[in-house]
Amino acid sequence: MAEGGLRDHVRGGFFRYAVDREWRVPHFEKMSYVNSGMLRNFVHAYAATGSIVYKEVVEEVLDYVNREASDGRLGGFYASQDADVGRGDDGDYYTWTPAEVDAVLTPIEAKVIKYYYGIESKGEMHHNPAKNVLRISAKPEDVARGLNxxxxxxxxxxxxxxxxxxxxxxxxxxxxVDTNKYSxxxxxxxxxxxxxxxxxxxxxxxxxxLKALDILLASSYKKGEGVFHTYYEGEARIPGFLDDNVQMAMACLDAYEVSGHKLYLEAAEDIMKYCLxxxxDDERGGFFDTARTHGRFVRKPFEDVPTPAANAVAVIVLDRLYYITYEGRYRESSERTLKAYAGSAEESGHFASAYALALAYHINTPPHAVIVGKKDAPDTLRLLRAALGTYRPGKIVTLHDPGEETKLPYPASPDGRAVAYVCVPLGYCAPxxxxxxxxxxLLKTVGIE
Structure with missing residues (x-):
């Protein structure tokens, strides 16, 4: 995907899907949910391998979203960008003929770019065979050898x-660009x-x-009433679906991890209480797509079509809350949700991928790094930075300031220094x-047998 036509090698980001089995020719629309998913996957690939290629992709996606798909002034991320600029434009904006490249670059630049991106006289677009979808067709070392x-x-x-x-x-x-800010x-x-x-x-x-999250919590969320579906032209619109609520709750937990601000944890708990x-579904377990206050229950989203299934996301959020708070209702609800779909999950194949991830997270208790120290103190920030930057899928990190919290999960250091406890929730803690x-x-090894 990093080398092929799904990636926009000029503007950054990823297109919606491919229309050929080689994944060379995309449908050129760019969706927020596609790019957030690709961003997360390439971040993890970089964290796991250290590959500079994956890091470059991550930075390109971020550059694209910051430049074209977000509200830099107020905060928040836009929904999508069209595949074209008007009728008759079948990907022309994103594709290139050799002549178009020659018109922009110097002769030596054009030679290198055409070699590297595979731009030839005959391209891939049926309506205009001279149009090329850019892809990395040669390594820089091969280009260097080929052009001496x-x-x-x-x-x-x-x-x-x-x-x-x-x-x-x-x-x-x-x-x-569709400037709806869907929750x-x-x-x-x-x-x-x-x-x-x-x-x-x-x-x-x-x-x-955090700017995006803060503006949405201020404009599209009401305590005890969950989140709205979208924020557009200064107005929160349409009662939120399950997907809106659980994805925003997940974002709140992620914000709590990096900031230590309890208001994000409180928002996540309030949103999930609203969902519960x-x-x-009191009878069978699991969650319906719409709230009972908004009319007839219609469906219980289980398969990933195309975003991660809301019930699977709900399981992960509930388990994360349980590991942080030890509130039993969260664990009971996550387990009942998993059991509600256990009989049909195998039939769904890869459309149950999010369910499989949720099940793995539920069964394999993640490590939890608890940092206790003054929130802005250098030694606290060093421990927090180390915990956040350690690659261990599913890990939990929480920060607790003795000056802000009367009840700490673990004791503060007697000498006032920041201290870290790395634990398996409801299991054991390393010294x-x-x-x-x-x-x-410890984060790499605790809990691994």
Whole structure:
């Protein structure tokens, strides 16, 4: 996916889906939920492998969303960007002929770019065979050998040439952007941004995510009433579906992890209480798609079509809340939800992927790093940074300031220094530590038999 036609190699981000089995020709629409999912996956790929290729993809997606698919002034993420600029434009905005490349770049730049992205006289687009979908068709080292150039020069030209191509297509008209701020899609993007922050250590990413969450909590959420479906032109509209509520609750938990602000934990608990009181199926377990106060129950979303199934997301949120608060209702509800679909999950195949992840999270208790210290103290922030930046899927990190909380989950250090406890919830804790390296090592190993 990083090399093929699904990735927009000029503007960044990913297109909606491919229309051929080789995944070379995409449907050129860009969806928020696609890019949040791809962002999260490539963040994890980078965290697990350290590959600079994956990191570059992550940064390109972030650049695209920041530039074209978000509200930089007020905060929040937009829904989608069209595949074209008007009738008769079948991907022309995103595809290139050799002549169009030659018109923008110098001769040597054009040679490198056409070699690297596979731009030839015959492209892939049926309506205009000269149009090429960009893809990485050769490694920079191969381009260097083929054109008898130093690799460093090739890399520099690729970077500069891409920027020139981007600039040449910035002149209106550009594909229309749907500026609805859907709660579910914003929740997914906020979570993906915060996941990227953990491993890229860029405060601007965190700040954009928290700004988006804060504006939606202020405008599209009411305590005891859940979230609205969308925020558009200054107005919160349509009562939220289950998906809107659980994805926003997930985003609140992610915000709580990186900030330590209890208001996010409280919002997550309130949203899930609303879901349990209004969406819950008392007879069979699991959640309906709509609240009982909004009319007849219609369906119970279980399969991923195309976003992660809301019931599976609800399970993960409930289990995370249970591991943080030890409130039994959360665990009981997550287990009943899993059991409600256990008999049919296998028949759904890969459409039950989110269910499988939720089941794995439920069965395999994640490690929990509890940081106790003054929230803005350098030693506290070092321990928090170490915990957040350690790659262990599913881990939980919470920050507790003795000056703000009267009841701490674990004791503060007698000497006032920040201290970390790495535990298996309802299991055991490793000895407390003040060292970042030990926090990292414990998070990688605690609970693994």
């Amino acid at each position: 150039m130093p690799v460093e020069e090739v890399l520099s030209i690729i970077d500069g040439g891409r920027k020139k191509l981007l600039e040449s297509r910035n002149t209106p008209p550009t594909p229309f 579910a899609q914003n929740g997914m993007m906020i979570s993906a941004y915060l996941e990227a922050y953990k491993f890229l250590v860029r405060d601007d990413i965190r700040d954009s995510a 009181d209004n969406f819950w 407390p530590t003040h060292e970042e390296t030990q926090v990292e090592e």
